[in-house]
Amino acid sequence: MKNPIEALNKIFDSRIRLGVMSVLIVNDGVSFNELKQLLDLTDGNLASHLNTLEQAEYLKVTKAFIGKKTNTTYTITELGRQSFKQHLDALEKMIKGI
Incomplete structure (x- = not known):
């Protein structure tokens, strides 16, 4: 029998990264501020998890100015979308015992 956790993506082990991707x-x-508020996180905690996802090329970062303030926006990449879907599919298979 195949090990059911083999198909899980280690990057999504963190509940915070799972939340960000969701x-x-x-x-x-x-x-950034919307993510921080939605997930109830500190700046530093969120930034470190976003950095991990950015390094894996699962999200794209766009920085812009609104007036004199910087605004950082995150979007999911196609690689991120595919990897997250594969992770969710693997979780579903584990739950269903497939």
């Missing part, structure tokens, strides 16, 4: 997969773009 938000991004259903939204066109989400700002």
Whole structure:
């Protein structure tokens, strides 16, 4: 019998990264502050998890100015979308015992 956790993506082991990807997969773009508020996280905690996802090329970062303030927006990449879907499919198979 195949090991059921083999198909899971280690990057999504973190509940925070799982939450970030869940938000991004259903939204066109989400700002840093919106993610921070939605997931109830500190700046540093969220930034470190976003950095991990960015390094894996699962999300794209866009920085812009609104007036004099910077606005950082995150969107999911196609690689991120595919990887997250594969992770969710693997979880579903584990739950169903397939």
